[in-house]
Amino acid sequence: MTLIMRTGLLKTHSSTVSLITRVLDAVTVLLCGALAYYLRFGFDGWLVPLDYTVLIVIGSLLVAILFPLFGVYHSWRARGLFAPAARVFAAWFLVFSALLALLVLAKQGTDFSRLWMAAWAGIGALSLMGVRMGVFAVLRALRRRGYNRRDVVVVGTGSAARELIRQTNEYAWAGFRVAAVFEVEPGTRAPDGVELKPLDELPAYLDCTEVDEVWLAVPLEQGARLRAVLEALRCSTANVRYVPDLFGLYLLNHGVSEILGQPMIDLSTSPMEGPNRLLKAIEDRVLAGLILLLVSPLMVVIAIGVKLGSPGPVLFRQRRLGWDGRPFEVWKFRTMKVHEEPDGHVTQACRDDPRVTRFGAFLRRTSLDELPQFFNVLKGDMSIVGPRPHAIEHNEEFKHVVDRYMLRHKVKPGITGWAQVNGWRGEIDTVDKIHKRIEHDLYYIENWSLAFDLKIIGLTLFSGFVHRNAY
Numbered sequence: 001m002t003l004i005m006r007t008g009l010l011k012t013h014s015s016t017v018s019l020i021t022r023v024l025d026a027v028t029v030l031l032c033g034a035l036a037y038y039l040r041f042g043f044d045g046w047l048v049p050l051d052y053t054v055l056i057v058i059g060s061l062l063v064a065i066l067f068p069l070f071g072v073y074h075s076w077r078a079r080g081l082f083a084p085a086a087r088v089f090a091a092w093f094l095v096f097s098a099l100l101a102l103l104v105l106a107k108q109g110t111d112f113s114r115l116w117m118a119a120w121a122g123i124g125a126l127s128l129m130g131v132r133m134g135v136f137a138v139l140r141a142l143r144r145r146g147y148n149r150r151d152v153v154v155v156g157t158g159s160a161a162r163e164l165i166r167q168t169n170e171y172a173w174a175g176f177r178v179a180a181v182f183e184v185e186p187g188t189r190a191p192d193g194v195e196l197k198p199l200d201e202l203p204a205y206l207d208c209t210e211v212d213e214v215w216l217a218v219p220l221e222q223g224a225r226l227r228a229v230l231e232a233l234r235c236s237t238a239n240v241r242y243v244p245d246l247f248g249l250y251l252l253n254h255g256v257s258e259i260l261g262q263p264m265i266d267l268s269t270s271p272m273e274g275p276n277r278l279l280k281a282i283e284d285r286v287l288a289g290l291i292l293l294l295v296s297p298l299m300v301v302i303a304i305g306v307k308l309g310s311p312g313p314v315l316f317r318q319r320r321l322g323w324d325g326r327p328f329e330v331w332k333f334r335t336m337k338v339h340e341e342p343d344g345h346v347t348q349a350c351r352d353d354p355r356v357t358r359f360g361a362f363l364r365r366t367s368l369d370e371l372p373q374f375f376n377v378l379k380g381d382m383s384i385v386g387p388r389p390h391a392i393e394h395n396e397e398f399k400h401v402v403d404r405y406m407l408r409h410k411v412k413p414g415i416t417g418w419a420q421v422n423g424w425r426g427e428i429d430t431v432d433k434i435h436k437r438i439e440h441d442l443y444y445i446e447n448w449s450l451a452f453d454l455k456i457i458g459l460t461l462f463s464g465f466v467h468r469n470a471y
Helices: 002-012 014-041 050-070 083-105 114-144 159-170 199-208 220-232 275-309 358-366 373-379 392-398 405-410 431-446 450-464
Strands: 150-155 176-183 196-198 213-216 239-242 255-259 262-266 315-321 327-333 383-385 414-416
Touching: 014 050, 014 114, 050 083, 050 114, 083 114, 083 275, 083 450, 150 159, 150 199, 159 176, 176 199, 196 199, 199 220, 275 327, 275 358, 275 373, 275 383, 275 450, 315 392, 327 373, 373 383, 373 414, 383 450, 392 405, 405 431, 414 450
Parallel strands: 150 176, 150 213, 176 196, 213 239, 383 414
Antiparallel strands: 255 262, 315 327
8 A cells, every 4th residue: 555655646646746837937937037137127125116027927927828838738757858948948938929029019118128138038948947857857756766657558569569668667767667568469479577468367457456558569460459459458447558560660750640530640740840840930030140140241251252262153052952852042152163064963072172262162161151051041941950951963862872861851951950060961972971961860850859959059059160071
């Protein structure tokens, strides 16, 4: 009885944990608004002026109303530590944008200190992420000690079942424990360290054992047995989840969607749908606009240098494939002498390429030739972060060499990317190089988040501009 009470304590009160987190978020926004005021205007008593107090309260109410719409309070039991922090950062960014829009519509945007608004936004973002990571860390520590644990029954012995059991044991902090494994076909080999139970004992086991989840990891070739398994579960109150054995298939952002009222398993989809698409567009436009304002004097100097270096246009234009394989025209500062290429053929730049001008070699080594692509970002053809766009002729060549090559077009191409900051850039003269580049591109698409984008941008600023493969 003690063990049941211990493991079920937080499980029974999971809605209470969510409620506490919501209250903490609202209170955090209130306190951060007041702290930002004291930092801006100094401490002169505890009272904040009425107009600032009203705005702070409105911000707190917006958090209470809008945060649930962004999935901030969904369960993050099986996700990494930084996932909830990244989600709350994005939600706070959009909530604060809504607050600024309300001020503009009310024609009160000039009535409040801009420095105070900026301080509130920054302190609020850090504090909300800190609250989320603190709550998550506490729950994670409790789960490691057996609290808030969910007992799981796995039905199946195939590759999907083995992987589930392995990950459940490896990631104990997620709070799942495999209580039993049932075989679908008699005589199958049991996963290492696991005792198999016959399927006909499943109903009796569920009647006498407290189980939270039943994971059906039935291989595709045993799909006919699924009906018998579901029949055995008809009286169970546990959550039943089907885990199709898809390890042999090409997957990208796999999940489940409902279309025309029918559930469909997603094998290959873009992460840029719904709120993610809007968030990515805001990120691209805001950052691209700020960067162009900062580097515009430098771009004028580069344009003059290109013009003086050799006759020809300042910009190099080339058709490349973008999102969903749609062609667009990419812009770069011209780094080569004007020359003709045979139709349907594009020669990659190589080390000591005689076509590259002296000034162009400097631009390529420092990646400054890519600066005009921020205009491509403003146009909507590219993103700041994403797989690098290849020439159409190279696409035609590589898609027959690398499996899943065209899946990199599930997002907009980028000025920088996960492959580039890991050193996979420059000339592609071996099959291994293109395989590694595509492997990193698909990893980025599969794991996309705003936090991941910001990480790549940071790595680019500190180490991504100059590289031995940039020539």
